[in-house]
Amino acid sequence: MGGRALSTVLLAAVLSACAMSGSGESRPAGQGGSAGSASGTAQPPPPTAPARPPAVPPRPFRLGAATSALVAQAHAQANGGDYGQAAATLERAVRIEPDNPLVWIELGRVQLGSNNAAQADALARKALTLGTGDASAQAFAWRLIADAARARGRTADAYDADRRAQELSAR
Amino acid sequence: MLAAVALAAALYGLYLDHLVTKQFEGRRWTLPAQVYAAPLELYAGLPLSLPELEHELQRLHYRRTTHLERPGSYRWQGEHIEVALRAARFADETRPAQVLSVTGAGTQLAALRDSAGHDVPVLRLEPLLIGSIFPTHGEDRIVVTPQEVPALLPAALKAVEDRKFDTHHGIDPVAMLRAAWVDARAGQIEQGGSTLTQQLVRSYFLNSRQTISRKLREAVMAMALDAHFTKADLMNAYINEIFLGQDGNRAIHGFGLASQFYFGKPLAELELPEVALLVAVVRGPSYYDPRRHPDRARGRRDLVLKILTDQHIVSAAQAAAATRAPLGVTSRPAGAYYPAYLDFVRRTLRRDYREQDLTEAGLSIYTSLDPRAQDQAERSLERELAQLDRTSKHPQAALEGAAVITSPQSGEVIAIVGGRNVGYDGFDRALDAHRPMGSLVKPFIYLAALESGRYNAATVVQDAPVDVKLANGAHWRPENFTRRVYGAVPVVRALAESLNLATVGVGLDLGLPKVAQTLQRFGLTAPPALLPAMLLGAVPVTPLEAAQLFNGLANGGFSNPLRAVRAVVSADGKPLKAFPLTVTQVAPPEAVYELDRMLIEVMDRGTGRSARALLPPQLVVAGKSGTSSDFRDSWFAGFSGTHLAVVWVGYDDNAPTGFTGSSGALPVWAHIMAGLDTRSWSAPMPESLAEVHIEYPTGLRVVPGCSEDIVAVAVPGTATLPPKPGCGFPEGEGAFSNVLERAAQWLRNLTH
Numbered sequence: 073m074g075g076r077a078l079s080t081v082l083l084a085a086v087l088s089a090c091a092m093s094g095s096g097e098s099r100p101a102g103q104g105g106s107a108g109s110a111s112g113t114a115q116p117p118p119p120t121a122p123a124r125p126p127a128v129p130p131r132p133f134r135l136g137a138a139t140s141a142l143v144a145q146a147h148a149q150a151n152g153g154d155y156g157q158a159a160a161t162l163e164r165a166v167r168i169e170p171d172n173p174l175v176w177i178e179l180g181r182v183q184l185g186s187n188n189a190a191q192a193d194a195l196a197r198k199a200l201t202l203g204t205g206d207a208s209a210q211a212f213a214w215r216l217i218a219d220a221a222r223a224r225g226r227t228a229d230a231y232d233a234d235r236r237a238q239e240l241s242a243r
Numbered sequence: 244m245l246a247a248v249a250l251a252a253a254l255y256g257l258y259l260d261h262l263v264t265k266q267f268e269g270r271r272w273t274l275p276a277q278v279y280a281a282p283l284e285l286y287a288g289l290p291l292s293l294p295e296l297e298h299e300l301q302r303l304h305y306r307r308t309t310h311l312e313r314p315g316s317y318r319w320q321g322e323h324i325e326v327a328l329r330a331a332r333f334a335d336e337t338r339p340a341q342v343l344s345v346t347g348a349g350t351q352l353a354a355l356r357d358s359a360g361h362d363v364p365v366l367r368l369e370p371l372l373i374g375s376i377f378p379t380h381g382e383d384r385i386v387v388t389p390q391e392v393p394a395l396l397p398a399a400l401k402a403v404e405d406r407k408f409d410t411h412h413g414i415d416p417v418a419m420l421r422a423a424w425v426d427a428r429a430g431q432i433e434q435g436g437s438t439l440t441q442q443l444v445r446s447y448f449l450n451s452r453q454t455i456s457r458k459l460r461e462a463v464m465a466m467a468l469d470a471h472f473t474k475a476d477l478m479n480a481y482i483n484e485i486f487l488g489q490d491g492n493r494a495i496h497g498f499g500l501a502s503q504f505y506f507g508k509p510l511a512e513l514e515l516p517e518v519a520l521l522v523a524v525v526r527g528p529s530y531y532d533p534r535r536h537p538d539r540a541r542g543r544r545d546l547v548l549k550i551l552t553d554q555h556i557v558s559a560a561q562a563a564a565a566t567r568a569p570l571g572v573t574s575r576p577a578g579a580y581y582p583a584y585l586d587f588v589r590r591t592l593r594r595d596y597r598e599q600d601l602t603e604a605g606l607s608i609y610t611s612l613d614p615r616a617q618d619q620a621e622r623s624l625e626r627e628l629a630q631l632d633r634t635s636k637h638p639q640a641a642l643e644g645a646a647v648i649t650s651p652q653s654g655e656v657i658a659i660v661g662g663r664n665v666g667y668d669g670f671d672r673a674l675d676a677h678r679p680m681g682s683l684v685k686p687f688i689y690l691a692a693l694e695s696g697r698y699n700a701a702t703v704v705q706d707a708p709v710d711v712k713l714a715n716g717a718h719w720r721p722e723n724f725t726r727r728v729y730g731a732v733p734v735v736r737a738l739a740e741s742l743n744l745a746t747v748g749v750g751l752d753l754g755l756p757k758v759a760q761t762l763q764r765f766g767l768t769a770p771p772a773l774l775p776a777m778l779l780g781a782v783p784v785t786p787l788e789a790a791q792l793f794n795g796l797a798n799g800g801f802s803n804p805l806r807a808v809r810a811v812v813s814a815d816g817k818p819l820k821a822f823p824l825t826v827t828q829v830a831p832p833e834a835v836y837e838l839d840r841m842l843i844e845v846m847d848r849g850t851g852r853s854a855r856a857l858l859p860p861q862l863v864v865a866g867k868s869g870t871s872s873d874f875r876d877s878w879f880a881g882f883s884g885t886h887l888a889v890v891w892v893g894y895d896d897n898a899p900t901g902f903t904g905s906s907g908a909l910p911v912w913a914h915i916m917a918g919l920d921t922r923s924w925s926a927p928m929p930e931s932l933a934e935v936h937i938e939y940p941t942g943l944r945v946v947p948g949c950s951e952d953i954v955a956v957a958v959p960g961t962a963t964l965p966p967k968p969g970c971g972f973p974e975g976e977g978a979f980s981n982v983l984e985r986a987a988q989w990l991r992n993l994t995h
Contacts, residue, residue, distance in 0.1 A: 138286035141364035170652035201832040204927035
């Protein structure tokens with residue numbers, strides 16, 4: 073049951089980090105139109121052609137009030153050992169904020185808690201993709217990838233993932 | 244002789260007594276699984292106006308009132324809707340009845356508060372009952388406890404059907420004699436004279452043939468029941484057992500289901516006119532069917548109301564008001580709304596459950612069906628097919644169609660339409676029509692090309708005649724839709740304009756196995772035949788399979804098995820099975836992003852552009868049309884940030900329709916998307932990609948203003964794109980154009 077205790081600690085870490093990043097503020101839905109991608113490439117100004125660059129939600133990611141409440145509820149359920157219910161609660165959060173990597177990381181944490189490291193890894197990689205442009209969210213995702221790798225005995229992969237997490241945190 | 248007859252009669256009586264007691268004591272109604280839609284999550288910021296919220300409450304048959312009374316009602320005051328929520332059971336929790344105040348602000352919800360004025364961060368409306376999985380003999384019911392029965396119902400049943408119920412011993416000899424007298428005069432059995440107990444016996448133990456011996460048997464059994472069970476027990480059994488309507492091959496049993504079937508709400512919430520109508524229907528569910536024979540049903544309801552007044556069960560004023568009330572039945576019976584969706588639910592569950600578990604064990608099935616999306620899909624398909632029929636080449640035949648809508652990130656199927664006759668529980672085209680996917684295959688060919696590292700969105704490919712000698716010696720010479728040859732074109736244009744020759748060239752260069760593998764990674768179940776025609780979509784798929792394939796594109800290269808069932812809960816509320824969200828990475832996110840950006844160009848300047856006029860102007864969507872040979876199948880698959888929809892249009896007999904994907908399926912798709920509350924596609928660009936501008940016809944790299952026809956594409960940062968002469972690029976420049984940016988990318992590559 074050491075794994076469960078560990079994961080609970082990690083869940084708490086993610087929650088406090090989310091709280092620090094200012095929950096309760098919901099992101100506006102990105103509806104087309106506005107300026108180009110946030111990936112930092114030096115791009116020319118928007119073209120005159122009809123192609124509209126897709127809008128990207130603002131970074132860094134935060135949890136909205138509804139998803140914060142659901143994440144807190146999921147933590148309570150996971151702490152009580154009910155990973156199935158915790159996952160169901162987090163799926164509600166995913167449906168409300170499907171583009172928010174923090175919710176996917178929470179879901180991955182719960183999967184790791186229920187000894188499903190492969191799924192935790194896949195969910196973390198999904199979060200990594202969504203978290204492009206948000207170093208903090210990506211660092212959380214890499215930490216989850218590291219923990220999932222450790223749970224599968226892949227220490228070299230875990231080490232590598234941890235290193236990436238550290239580098240992103242330092243950005 | 245007389246003694247022998249008496250003994251035989253006594254023995255027979257004892258046998259019946261034993262039979263009745265044993266069967267009735269161990270009675271357990273077979274309870275078909277109840278299937279629920281996804282509950283609507285309410286939270287501050289939800290894009291839902293108060294009128295839309297009211298619509299959702301009415302879908303759940305909440306009543307608008309001026310004073311909040313009991314659960315199942317709401318009142319609207321200015322910017323607030325106050326709702327007395329019913330108690331609800333979800334897959335993961337039960338929630339008691341409570342009062343919720345919802346504040347609206349324009350097109351979204353601003354705040355939710357409980358009765359003490361505290362903020363409620365998130366709360367679900369109860370899920371809509373969308374059907375049940377009843378057995379082949381068709382008996383469907385919802386069992387109710389005595390606490391769930393309005394007190395008026397047993398009183399009314401007794402007053403109308405059996406006044407001496409509380410005092411008789413199972414039969415009412417006076418009533419029987421009176422009935423026998425009527426029957427004798429008529430020369431046939433016309434009048435029942437049956438007590439509620441006898442009716443219960445008839446429904447529970449016997450068939451409905453009217454013979455003298457059966458009447459005797461019924462009377463003996465009714466007396467036996469009365470001797471062994473309390474009146475309350477028998478009344479409750481009657482309320483749950485009796486037949487109250489027919490819906491196709493589904494028999495509506497019990498007042499619990501009848502209340503849902505006729506009024507769409509729980510029995511406990513029925514008012515006097517509704518109770519009176521159900522009591523009226525008892526006498527002849529077919530003859531007094533309130534949907535088919537409303538006048539007849541109303542006449543009998545009003546008679547019931549008169550009897551209730553005469554018996555002093557209700558006041559004359561109450562009865563008068565009830566007589567003025569409309570019948571109040573819903574236009575469509577609840578539980579028969581979404582046959583194609585239920586079909587998918589049943590198939591999912593049959594992998595894990597025996598038929599008997601589903602039809603008898605009282606399971607609750609929680610699904611991801613979104614009634615709003617489902618209604619939108621049904622309406623769009625019905626309306627657009629009617630429109631297309633007018634221009635079709637076969638005025639004598641009716642076009643058919645199917646649609647599937649998913650929520651791509653979670654992999655949940657939120658709507659399925661199996662044909663234009665949406666309420667018909669027949670051939671489910673969404674799940675069973677295997678049709679060639681046509682050009683829907685092209686995104687997967689180009690994805691394989693991008694993954695190979697040898698192509699990007701700006702790579703110039705040759706749209707040139709193709710001649711492949713097949714194994715049988717025949718030659719395969721495909722053509723473009725326009726029969727023209729386009730020469731050198733960039734990949735983004737070849738895909739946007741669905742150029743066959745360019746695509747076949749790329750596919751042959753990659754090799755057929757590579758393309759087949761890509762399709763299978765994304766969820767194609769049967770391995771496609773490795774023939775060159777595969778590259779033009781000679782790959783049969785169902786609309787649901789097409790949705791599975793495109794869902795991986797809409798979800799950034801992550802595939803999740805499409806699912807309709809979220810959880811199964813036992814009759815006593817224990818979670819039995821969950822179908823959790825799982826994801827598998829099936830393609831590099833970079834290649835999928837690059838492809839998705841090209842699929843946006845399909846909508847902006849390619850074969851999907853006619854949808855633009857129907858969609859909100861700022862909505863960013865991606866998609867692809869598909870047409871099979873001879874115009875037999877018209878497809879469109881496309882997605883926003885929050886919804887994926889696949890539409891198929893064609894004839895059941897596979898006759899040519901004369902429609903392309905763009906002229907047949909696309910308008911249906913566009914109407915569906917326009918009516919959903921959907922958000923723009925807005926995936927973040929992976930850091931190893933760069934956005935560059937190229938000339939659409941030639942693929943040459945340009946700066947804005949340097950050409951008339953420019954398109955922005957995402958390509959790998961390391962890609963070298965030939966610049967348009969005179970546009971001011973140094974030769975051999977990569978996609979990351981300035982030195983600082985290249986340095987930054989070099990650093991990022993080190994850390995990733």
